[in-house]
Amino acid sequence: MAKRTIVTFVDDLNDEPADTTVSFGLDNQAYELDLTDKNAEELRDLIASYISAGRKVSAGRRSSGSAPKVAKPAFSGVDGAAVRAWAAGQGIEVSPRGRIKAEVIEKFRAAGN
Known part of the structure; x- marks a missing residue:
């Protein structure tokens, strides 16, 4: 049917x-x-x-003055590879890729790096 x-x-x-x-x-x-x-x-x-x-405004576009905000790194100007190498030498576990925790970067800087 x-x-x-x-x-x-x-x-x-x-x-x-x-x-x-x-x-x-x-x-x-x-x-x-x-x-x-x-x-x-x-x-x-x-x-x-x-x-x-x-x-x-065209589709998908925000009105003027409201461009999407791009997050800035919390600690710009820090070499991630250097932080990871320093952390490994200190016995601090850091992932090989991605974001490095702020506390690790703070310790890196406090150590004079």
Whole structure:
């Protein structure tokens, strides 16, 4: 026996059959509303003054001035290989790769390195 599934979109505000899906974003959150043409037009009219005062940004781009922050190493200017070699000589266990614990770097510096 064949089975057919029919999906009907209804307006999120009034449960009438929806004509369109409106996508928008606010506070770094994307939203979608299924709306009748009338409600979609009302939404567009409500936010038109905000849209005209704003600026467009391309998808995936943050607004100006909010570039992603890149973490800086806690102890920049320290040679990781030198710290590892010193730690091995002191009997301090340090992984061969990856981040070196701050306390190990502090001890390395305190030893005059």
